[in-house]
Amino acid sequence: MLLEQLSGNLIQGIILGAVYGMATMGLSLIFGVLKVVNVGHGAFIMVGAFVTLWLFNALGINPIIALPGAFVIGMGLGLIFYYTTMQRLIKAPELATLLATFSIGILLEELVKLIFGSEFRGYNWVVGKIDIGVTVLPLSKLYACIGSVIIALLLYLWFKKTRAGSAIRSVVEDSEGARVCGVNVGGAYALSFALGIGLTVSSGVLLTMFIPVGINPYMGGGYTLKAFVIAVLGGLSSPYGAFFGGLVFGLIENGSYTLFALIPGVEPFALTRFLSFVILLAILLIKPTGLLSTK
Amino acid sequence: MKKEITKYYPLIPVFAAYLLLFLIGRNISGMWQLVAMLLFYCALGQAFNIFLGMTGYVDFGYVAFMGIGTYGMALAITKLAHIEGLGIGIIIIGFILALLMSTLLSVAVGAVALRLRGAYFAIATIGVNEGFRFLIEGARIWNGSEGLIFTAQLNEILGREAASSLMTYWADIMVLIIAALAAFVTLYYMRSKIGYALTALREDEDAAKVMGINVTKYKIIAFITSACFAGLVGATSWALKTPYVFPPEVFEIHYTIEAIIIVLLGGAGTLLGPVAGGLIYGISKYYLAIFMPGFQLLIFAPIIIIIIVLFPEGVVGMLKYRLKDSALARFII
Numbered sequence: 009m010l011l012e013q014l015s016g017n018l019i020q021g022i023i024l025g026a027v028y029g030m031a032t033m034g035l036s037l038i039f040g041v042l043k044v045v046n047v048g049h050g051a052f053i054m055v056g057a058f059v060t061l062w063l064f065n066a067l068g069i070n071p072i073i074a075l076p077g078a079f080v081i082g083m084g085l086g087l088i089f090y091y092t093t094m095q096r097l098i099k100a101p102e103l104a105t106l107l108a109t110f111s112i113g114i115l116l117e118e119l120v121k122l123i124f125g126s127e128f129r130g131y132n133w134v135v136g137k138i139d140i141g142v143t144v145l146p147l148s149k150l151y152a153c154i155g156s157v158i159i160a161l162l163l164y165l166w167f168k169k170t171r172a173g174s175a176i177r178s179v180v181e182d183s184e185g186a187r188v189c190g191v192n193v194g195g196a197y198a199l200s201f202a203l204g205i206g207l208t209v210s211s212g213v214l215l216t217m218f219i220p221v222g223i224n225p226y227m228g229g230g231y232t233l234k235a236f237v238i239a240v241l242g243g244l245s246s247p248y249g250a251f252f253g254g255l256v257f258g259l260i261e262n263g264s265y266t267l268f269a270l271i272p273g274v275e276p277f278a279l280t281r282f283l284s285f286v287i288l289l290a291i292l293l294i295k296p297t298g299l300l301s302t303k
Numbered sequence: 304m305k306k307e308i309t310k311y312y313p314l315i316p317v318f319a320a321y322l323l324l325f326l327i328g329r330n331i332s333g334m335w336q337l338v339a340m341l342l343f344y345c346a347l348g349q350a351f352n353i354f355l356g357m358t359g360y361v362d363f364g365y366v367a368f369m370g371i372g373t374y375g376m377a378l379a380i381t382k383l384a385h386i387e388g389l390g391i392g393i394i395i396i397g398f399i400l401a402l403l404m405s406t407l408l409s410v411a412v413g414a415v416a417l418r419l420r421g422a423y424f425a426i427a428t429i430g431v432n433e434g435f436r437f438l439i440e441g442a443r444i445w446n447g448s449e450g451l452i453f454t455a456q457l458n459e460i461l462g463r464e465a466a467s468s469l470m471t472y473w474a475d476i477m478v479l480i481i482a483a484l485a486a487f488v489t490l491y492y493m494r495s496k497i498g499y500a501l502t503a504l505r506e507d508e509d510a511a512k513v514m515g516i517n518v519t520k521y522k523i524i525a526f527i528t529s530a531c532f533a534g535l536v537g538a539t540s541w542a543l544k545t546p547y548v549f550p551p552e553v554f555e556i557h558y559t560i561e562a563i564i565i566v567l568l569g570g571a572g573t574l575l576g577p578v579a580g581g582l583i584y585g586i587s588k589y590y591l592a593i594f595m596p597g598f599q600l601l602i603f604a605p606i607i608i609i610i611i612v613l614f615p616e617g618v619v620g621m622l623k624y625r626l627k628d629s630a631l632a633r634f635i636i
Contacts, residue, residue, distance in 0.1 A: 039422070043422070044422075045422040045425060045426060047363070047425070047429065093608055093612060096612050097611070097612065100611075100615070101359060102359075102361070102421040102422055102425070103355075103359050103360075103361055103571075104611050104615060106361050106422070106425050107361065107563060107567065107607060107611055108607075108608055108611050108612070110363075110560075110563075110607075111604045111605070111607040111608045111611075112604075112608065114560070114600055114603075114604040115601070115604035115605060115608070117600075118598075118600045118601035118604060119601065121601075122601065229433075229556065230433075232429070233429065233430050233433060236426045236429065236430070237430075240426065244423075268441075273443060274441055274442055274443060275440055275441045275443070275447070275448070276441070277441075278437040278438075278440040278441030278448075279437065279438075279441035279442065281433065281434070281437040281441070282434050282437040282438045282441050282442075284430075285430040285431075285433065285434030285437070286434070288426070288427065288430055289415050289416075289427055289430075292415075292419055292423060292426070292427050293415055293418065296419070296423065
């Protein structure tokens with residue numbers, strides 16, 4: 009009985025994990041290229057969720073079709089914030105970029121609150137579900153998982169096969185060397201930041217399918233913390249590492265919930281959140297290069 | 304001897320500001336509430352500045368120390384209320400417990416997080432307050448998510464009259480004393496080896512290390528001192544002023560944000576900065592709440608971005624630069 013429940017939850021965990029992984033790729037991409045930690049990460053996920061909600065409720069657009077729209081909006085936001093703020097802070101001490109991204113997050117939250125209000129709201133996208141024996145999977149979640157995998161593959165191919173992708177990879181290796189070889193380093197920074205934000209905003213679209221209680225402007229905070237844990241699991245600066253970190257995290261989160269629920273007198277949900285914090289500290293201490301790295 | 308005294312001149316404007324606040328609150332009716340809020344923000348800024356300002360490390364989980372201090376006071380009052388004849392002594396025990404608990408938490412967090420640098424440190428601390436909150440709620444420590452309410456115990460120990468004057472007046476005076484004490488400690492650190500070591504570390508940690516400075520030691524000193532003051536602020540401003548504690552309220556990241564805004568606005572790493580920042584932030588927040596309720600953060604977020612990009616030195620940093628060669632220079636650091 010327990011085993012059945014556990015395996016059911018772990019399957020759900022992998023599906024959620026793939027979406028978590030995709031939601032963290034933007035964070036790792038930005039850190040990998042610009043060495044900037046986007047502390048406002050969760051707020052961009054929230055923007056994606058609100059884009060989905062608005063397109064669905066006002067125009068009846070299906071969330072999968074909303075995905076490219078959210079990506080474009082995210083790229084736009086990324087470019088705006090890069091050229092107004094981040095560009096001036098690339099050489100500044102870390103304190104400055106941390107606080108700037110943090111404030112950008114607050115600004116987005118407050119703007120969305122101004123437009124949509126702070127109460128929880130949701131939408132209802134019914135596409136059926138399939139029963140696989142140990143658990144019942146809603147098709148919407150399955151689509152979100154498939155979408156995440158496709159986006160991760162597309163990003164991988166883009167980095168390997170296109171000129172812009174190799175330019176960014178060269179900047180990651182050695183930005184001075186890249187500059188000498190004629191790579192437009194400033195452009196690579198701007199493109200990576202915009203791409204990272206675009207990915208993050210589109211992950212918000214997919215994450216809405218996993219939120220039963222609805223979304224509100226302050227939903228991002230929890231995702232920022234989760235994204236940090238996932239990014240650190242994957243080595244912080246590699247988008248693919250982040251994707252696998254997401255899978256691991258989804259398994260840990262769902263598996264530990266099932267086990268914590270067995271202990272009488274505790275709140276399993278709160279303890280899972282505590283566990284993710286402990287994992288974060290443990291990885292940072294023991295293996296800050298991430299689980300996947302061979303170094 | 305004379306040199307010893309001139310060393311402490313920069314405290315004059317700080318203490319003058321606090322005295323002025325106290326006199327305004329005492330003598331103008333209806334102002335005490337605003338003064339109490341300003342004192343809270345100045346104390347918060349002064350406490351946070353010891354770490355953020357002096358080391359340049361961003362601790363996003365700072366509010367956890369205020370939360371744990373609040374719990375220290377709350378636990379002393381709820382658990383010891385049945386002992387006869389403690390009277391006001393219970394508050395002193397509460398302060399000791401608050402100090403002890405915030406020291407312990409800061410040692411635990413510092414031992415892990417202070418091994419990390421820059422961005423990694425910030426990432427490690429961003430979950431401290433949430434992590435601790437979920438531990439308390441999840442494992443149902445100290446009454447879990449129901450929190451602790453101790454108005455009745457406070458009334459019983461001190462009597463209704465004394466308890467109410469403690470909540471509305473004496474707690475604020477204690478915050479004032481804590482703020483002044485934090486300012487004194489800040490200046491003491493600045494004028495001692497600790498301050499020089501921290502300046503070197505803030506400018507270039509690797510170079511400081513190569514020069515033989517034990518950077519870890521000084522970072523830990525600043526971290527624990529700052530955490531202890533946060534614990535004291537929590538114990539007075541939260542536990543004594545409003546005798547209840549709920550985990551989601553005392554571990555709310557919002558207060559870390561306010562502390563960051565205050566320190567940056569005034570000028571990180573300066574002595575007078577947190578006072579200037581606390582006054583500017585507190586007064587604007589108070590009047591914004593009256594005229595434009597609900598818009599404070601929407602207004603403050605772009606302000607922080609503008610400060611970071613255009614005026615990274617803050618108000619006092621700019622003032623210091625302007626007054627560099629004048630007679631006033633020795634009063635402002």
